[in-house]
Amino acid sequence: MDKLLIKGGNSLAGTVEISGAKNAALPELCAALLTADSVTLENVPALQDVATMLKLIRNMGVQAERSQARPSTVTLNAGALSSPEAPYELVKTMRASVLALGPLLARFGEATVSLPGGCAIGSRPVDQHIKGMQAMGAEIVVEHGYMIARLPAGQKRLKGASITTDMVTVTGTENFLMAATLAEGETILENAAQEPEIGDLAEMLIKMGARIEGHGTRRIRIQGVERLHGCTHQVVADRIEAGTFLCAVAATGGDVVLKAGRADHLDAVIDKLREAGAVITAGDGFIRIQASGRMKAQSFRTTEYPGFPTDMQAQFMALNAIAQGASAVTETIFENRFMHVNEMVRLGAKIQIEGKVAVMEGVEKLSGATVMATDLRASASLVIAGLVAQGETMVDRIYHLDRGYDQMEAKLRGIGADIERVRS
Numbered sequence: 001m002d003k004l005l006i007k008g009g010n011s012l013a014g015t016v017e018i019s020g021a022k023n024a025a026l027p028e029l030c031a032a033l034l035t036a037d038s039v040t041l042e043n044v045p046a047l048q049d050v051a052t053m054l055k056l057i058r059n060m061g062v063q064a065e066r067s068q069a070r071p072s073t074v075t076l077n078a079g080a081l082s083s084p085e086a087p088y089e090l091v092k093t094m095r096a097s098v099l100a101l102g103p104l105l106a107r108f109g110e111a112t113v114s115l116p117g118g119c120a121i122g123s124r125p126v127d128q129h130i131k132g133m134q135a136m137g138a139e140i141v142v143e144h145g146y147m148i149a150r151l152p153a154g155q156k157r158l159k160g161a162s163i164t165t166d167m168v169t170v171t172g173t174e175n176f177l178m179a180a181t182l183a184e185g186e187t188i189l190e191n192a193a194q195e196p197e198i199g200d201l202a203e204m205l206i207k208m209g210a211r212i213e214g215h216g217t218r219r220i221r222i223q224g225v226e227r228l229h230g231c232t233h234q235v236v237a238d239r240i241e242a243g244t245f246l247c248a249v250a251a252t253g254g255d256v257v258l259k260a261g262r263a264d265h266l267d268a269v270i271d272k273l274r275e276a277g278a279v280i281t282a283g284d285g286f287i288r289i290q291a292s293g294r295m296k297a298q299s300f301r302t303t304e305y306p307g308f309p310t311d312m313q314a315q316f317m318a319l320n321a322i323a324q325g326a327s328a329v330t331e332t333i334f335e336n337r338f339m340h341v342n343e344m345v346r347l348g349a350k351i352q353i354e355g356k357v358a359v360m361e362g363v364e365k366l367s368g369a370t371v372m373a374t375d376l377r378a379s380a381s382l383v384i385a386g387l388v389a390q391g392e393t394m395v396d397r398i399y400h401l402d403r404g405y406d407q408m409e410a411k412l413r414g415i416g417a418d419i420e421r422v423r424s
């Protein structure tokens, strides 16, 4: 297993190119299942999760090719699907595989998708996905660890429905959105997720001929159409990658420009970083952060978009760990998303977990040590901590990091970090 060796203490300066968003690319790769025409996706990030999704849809019979000239461009064609299945071997490594359910049911009237099983940050059930598909007329039985979904005999298409989920679910909203584009009649999604990746998916579906309004709000209306056609779509920039780099610079000090970063997708995080003492300016297609001296620790609670994103919780805690003063971090979305805390304590952080709340006391310095990544964003937080810790930090199990960050160590080296990958 690869590791990252980091020598802390360098401030960061220069320019970083933000890649396409993992959490937009994954549903948008599945959206190609909705048409027999070719679909071209640009700005697709080079991530392990994207490779897994490409493997999953190729497994179904989708043709998917990365352009030789521009590797971030992927052309897909789902004209000749052979098996509408998402097998356990692939789904167990990536929960987002559940995003195949809606498109397969909408276009082919059947889908066999493995239950994802839990993951490090929580049980991650898919009961809402099942509830929404049943509301649209699908018959779903769960057996042998699989969701086996069919349309009733004689029913050719899903039926539009009004779907209100028990909680806001990002991939649930994306599944319903994709399924509804080909359903008969109107679908209303109440309590819909508002993350920017939902809006980006909706924009892609509209280019394919879908009739959608209200995306980006809690209420989305979709009028089903008979079929969708191909399109070319550019994946929106990754707000969590951008937020991760902003936290890194705030922690180490420096002056960095994030090219392609979308400040309008990071309001809650940028507000907190400004309160901490960072100077952040933004314009069309860039975010600049300048930070010097010790930041002031900030308390926050994670909530659904546009609130503070749960995917930025661990990274901001790394900043709080060495900032001035006390802070309280409340995780309201997932039940087990503090696994980075024990590793940060090994680096010298002062953190107490009390249920959903991490109570922190900023320390002057962290000291490098060997730490273990447990999940994607926890890995990123340990890299940030290593960048500021005194001496060497070795982050183990960075396959977690490779799932969601495109060449992180190369991008960090490019702005002055002393970091290298140690291949096992």
Ligand code: EPZ
Pocket (backbone or CB within 6 Å): 022, 023, 026, 095, 096, 122, 123, 124, 125, 126, 127, 128, 129, 130, 167, 168, 169, 170, 171, 172, 310, 311, 333, 334, 335, 376, 377, 404
């Ligand atoms: C998406 O996961 C993201 N993944 C996650 O990013 C992100 O943390 C999460 O949304 C919240 O923003 C992708 O988009 C691929 P949810 P998702 O359904 O859709 C509960 C990362 O680091 N729930 O919005 O799986 C669930 O347990 C990843 O990039 C049910 O109970 O999350 C959680 O407590 C991690 N039943 C809450 O809802 C369901 O059927 C929100 O989950 C669905 C969800």
